[in-house]
Amino acid sequence: MEQKKKHNRGSYGTVILALSMICVLVGCGSKALRGDSGAETTASPVSETVPTVTFPPVSDTTVIRTVPSSESTTDAPKTTETPAPETTTAAPDTAPPASAAAPETAASSAAPETAASTAAASAVQTSAPETAASSAAPETQASAYAPQPSADPLLTLVNRTHAVPEGWTVSRVELRGGQSVDERIYPNLQAMFDTMRAQGLSPFVREGYRTHEYQVTVMQNRINTYLSQGYSESEAKRLAEQYVAVPGTSEHELGLAVDINSSDGNGWPVYNWLAQHAHEYGFILRYPDGKNSITGINYEPWHYRYVGKENAAAIRASGLTLEEYLGS
Numbered sequence: 001m002e003q004k005k006k007h008n009r010g011s012y013g014t015v016i017l018a019l020s021m022i023c024v025l026v027g028c029g030s031k032a033l034r035g036d037s038g039a040e041t042t043a044s045p046v047s048e049t050v051p052t053v054t055f056p057p058v059s060d061t062t063v064i065r066t067v068p069s070s071e072s073t074t075d076a077p078k079t080t081e082t083p084a085p086e087t088t089t090a091a092p093d094t095a096p097p098a099s100a101a102a103p104e105t106a107a108s109s110a111a112p113e114t115a116a117s118t119a120a121a122s123a124v125q126t127s128a129p130e131t132a133a134s135s136a137a138p139e140t141q142a143s144a145y146a147p148q149p150s151a152d153p154l155l156t157l158v159n160r161t162h163a164v165p166e167g168w169t170v171s172r173v174e175l176r177g178g179q180s181v182d183e184r185i186y187p188n189l190q191a192m193f194d195t196m197r198a199q200g201l202s203p204f205v206r207e208g209y210r211t212h213e214y215q216v217t218v219m220q221n222r223i224n225t226y227l228s229q230g231y232s233e234s235e236a237k238r239l240a241e242q243y244v245a246v247p248g249t250s251e252h253e254l255g256l257a258v259d260i261n262s263s264d265g266n267g268w269p270v271y272n273w274l275a276q277h278a279h280e281y282g283f284i285l286r287y288p289d290g291k292n293s294i295t296g297i298n299y300e301p302w303h304y305r306y307v308g309k310e311n312a313a314a315i316r317a318s319g320l321t322l323e324e325y326l327g328s
Contacts (some may be wrong), residue, residue, distance in 0.1 A: 008084055014262040019111070041255060044203040066206075066258045083312070152308075152311070154256065154306065154307045154311060155301060155307055155311060155322070155326065156168075156254060156256070157322060157323065157326055158245075158250065158251050158253070158254055159245075159248055159249060159295065159296055159297075159323065160245075160246060160249055160296045161328075162249070162328065163249050164212075164249070164250075164253045164254060168253075168254065170182050170209055170254070170255035171184075172209055172241065172255060173186045175205055175208065177204060177205065179206075179207065179208035179209070179258075180204045180208050180209045180231075180255070181205070181208045181209055181255055181256075182209065182254070182255030182256055182306075184256070184306070185256055185258075185282070185306035186250075186257075188281040188282045188283075188306070188309070189258065189281070189283075189306070192277075192278065192283070195277075196270070196273060197322060199273070201262065201269060201270055201273060202262050202263040202264050202270075203260050203261070203262060203263075203270050204260070204261060204262070204263050205258050205259070205260060206251060206258075206259040206260065206261040206302065207258065207259035208252070208255070208257075208258050208259075209253075209254075209255040210250060210252035210253055211250060211253070212247055212248060212253055214314055215248070215250045215252065215253060216247045218244055219240060219241075219244045219245075219246065219247055222239075222240035222243065222244045223236045223237055223240045225238075225240075226239050226240060227292045241296075242292070242297065242298045243297065243298055244298075245296075245297065251286065251305055252302075256305060256306045256307075257286065257303065257304065257305045257306070258283075258303075258304055258306075259300075259302045259304075260274060260301050260302050260304060267301075268301075270302075271301035271302060274304060275301070278304055278312070279309075279312040279313055279315070279316040280309070280312075280313075281309065281312075282306050282307060282308045282309040282311070282312045283304040283305065283306050283307075283312060284304065284305055284307055284311075284312050284315050284316065284322065285301070285303070285304060286300070286303050286304060286321075286322065287299055287300040287303055288303040288321060289301075291321050292323060293323045294321050294323050295321055295322075295323060305322065307322070
């Protein structure tokens with residue numbers, strides 16, 4: 001009986017010991033979760049459910065823009081330079097006619113400087129490469145020039161051996177394109193141009209009266225052109241004189257000669273018409289083809305000289321140059 005009690009006490013002790021150990025373990029675990037002050041220091045367990053982050057709604061007006069690498073990202077606006085408008089000043093020899101059929105104001109012997117002419121409306125020269133320019137030279141041209149073989153002023157011969165006569169004067173009529181001519185040739189020049197325009201042509205005066213000084217410029221420009229192409233000074237001068245009269249020996253200095261071209265850039269219809277009809281208005285082809293050994297100037301289908309209707313008809317009928325007709 002005594003042994004059985006001891007055995008029971010031993011069992012109770014075991015149970016108590018086990019309970020004590022459980023308490024110790026529970027107590028230790030509880031303390032492990034506390035600090036000295038009793039506050040929790042370990043992070044609370046992470047919830048397995050990820051909270052949903054709600055972003056504010058994007059406005060309908062929001063624009064998402066991708067900036068190309070070549071584009072500036074600065075806030076400064078790009079400025080586009082606006083080019084200044086081109087100002088074109090048409091030289092008198094390049095201005096097209098205001099109207100192909102517009103009548104010119106008739107010349108007046110009392111006021112020759114105020115007359116205008118579409119004959120002078122200038123355009124592109126297709127064959128004569130001289131650079132034209134308007135000249136405000138005095139109307140009187142005088143120098144020590146050689147005497148002339150003809151008493152008729154309209155038959156005054158000017159070439160390499162016959163200079164512009166001494167005391168030669170020009171009463172000029174200004175043409176619409178900036179050129180001018182002697183007033184004696186204006187009425188028939190105008191009548192001829194009117195007829196040509198009525199037939200669908202577009203003539204204009206490329207060159208009219210030239211001062212002596214301007215003729216010097218024209219010659220030098222041609223010489224410079226040949227020099228730029230590699231010719232020697234003497235060769236450039238020789239070539240230039242085949243197309244440009246030596247200053248003082250140019251018919252343009254008389255005011256009786258005109259270079260006529262077409263404002264549409266196609267000169268040959270105009271040249272062909274002039275070859276057939278210019279004499280009817282008192283003009284002759286001054287430098288015919290194949291006659292340069294006589295005239296000293298190569299063929300120029302645009303260059304016409306006014307000699308008057310009767311003289312022009314006689315010269316055309318003879319088939320002679322002015323030099324041959326005058327026996328000079």
